[in-house]
Amino acid sequence: MASHMYELKKGIFKENPTFIIMLGMCPTLGVSTQVSNALGMGASVLFVLFFSNIVISMLRKVIPDTIRIPSYIVVIASFVTIVEMVLHAFVPSVYAALGVYLPLIVVNCIILGRAEAFANKNTVLDSALDAIGMGIGFTLSLTLIALIREIFGAGTITLFPxxxxxxxxxxxxLSESPVRVLTLAAGALLVMGYLKAFFQWKTSRSEKA
Amino acid sequence: MNTILKTGITLFLICALSSGLCGIVNSITAPLIAANVEKETLEARQVVSGGYEIGAGIESDDPLIASIMELTDGGERVGFELELLGSGYGGEFTIIASYLLDGTLLEAKMMANGETPGLGKKAEESWYMDMFKGKGGDTPLPGNKNDLDDPSLVSGASVTFNGVSNALRYGSEFVRNFKEV
Structure with a gap:
């Protein structure tokens, strides 16, 4: 039970995909201009990660080693296509806002990384828990970056109507005189850098303790 | 031989199951997506009409013009609203544009496109089409970024600009030369 809980919790802080493992940087910096985009992207990655980890874990003894990467890509691409169709049908505003980053989930390092490093070697339950933890960790990190960038860069918080x-x-x-640079690419790197430094300091402090 | 066959069959089955699943989801979402696109297009048509009434549709056999709608004022034809197909950096795009009968662009709006956020995607913003508005009649529509007062506005996305310009100029030319069949 304790090990299951560890698999679930590790992605949120200790092995956070954004601030500790530093995976999935491209969408993190690209879509974190608005909180609604971050939540939409986070939920999409969580969905794809959860189902692809389960399917890959289930098929880990069936898929020959030589074709494992193409097989993972097919599985991941299918779930990304499903997410695209569902968002386009039910939340078109989020679909439009995520734009090119949505199909790019196929090559998101977090998803392929977890498939190769975890789901490929672990049980379905552990893989599902790992996906939930990593997905939540990614969503929280993305939302935190978006919250800082949007509050200070635009003076707003955009959620869903x-x-x-x-x-x-x-x-x-803040809305009358925002720090515009934070909404630009340079602002994304600045916020990411400061948050990474904070997480690094926090991790090293807890290791010393 | 057996290994190759087993590997091939495994990959085939994974692909077949994946595409089957996508097909099922597509059959559920396709009508909703079509309705969303239709609603978006109708809203854009109203915005682009420039205050004129949208009249009857005219059948288009032009591969670069998806639809033609008449613009009327008090029942009299004053121009056309076209759904133009063009090509930018991110592939094909659609623009809804309205013109007066002399080819002057009234309004235009970029619809479905695959342009890059921060670069070609700027074509979705209203200021972008302002660079073309009111031109196409006496004043020619800008053909490349050097025709603009401030070319830096579209720097980094020249392919998109050329694509938009080509589509709008094609539409203007079409309206000027339009003859009822």
Whole structure:
């Protein structure tokens, strides 16, 4: 039981895919301009990671070693295609916002990395738990970066419209004079760098303790 | 031989199951996606009409023009609204554009496209089409970025700009030479 819990929790902080393992940097920097994009991308990666890890773990004894990478890519690409179709049909605004980054989930290092490094060698349950933990860790990291970039770079927090709520929370003071550089590519790297430094400091502190 | 056969069959089965699953999801989502695209197109048509009434559709046999709608004012034809097909850096795109009868561009909106965010994707923003608006009649539409007052606006995305310009100029030419069949 303890080992199952470890598989679930490790991706959230100790082996966080963004800040510790440093995987999936391209979408992290690309879509973290708005919180809604980060949540949409995070949920999409979580979905693809969860199902691809389960399928790959189930087929790990069937897939010959020589064709394992093409097989993983086919499985991952199928789930990405499904996510694309579902988002396009039910949440077209998120589909449009994620744009080219959505099909690029196929080559997201987190997904192929977890398939090769974990699902390929572990049981279905552990692989599913690993996917949930890593997916949540990725979503939280992406949302944290997007939150900082959007609050300080645009003075807003963009969520999803619901009923009379437009989906955009405007922050007085910051919306009139935002730090625009944070919404640009350079801002993404700056925020990422500071957060990485913070995580590094936190990890080294807990190791010393 | 057995190993090659086993490997081939395994890969075939994985591909067959994956495409089967995608096919099932597609059969559920395709009608919803089509409805979304239709709704988006209708909204864009209203925005692009420039305040004129959208009249009857005219059948198009031009491979670069997906649809032609008449623009009327008090029942009188004043121009056309075209659904133009073009090609940019990210592949094919669609533009809905309205023109006066002399080929002057009234409004245009970039629809489905695969352009790069931050570069060619700028063509979706309203200021982008402002570079073309009001031209095409007496004043020619810009053919390349050097025809613009500020070419730096489209730097890094010249292929997209040329694609948009070609499509809009084609539309303008089409409207100027339009003859009822």
């Amino acid at each position: 619901m009923g009379s709520f437009s989906g955009v929370i405007t922050i007085p003071g």
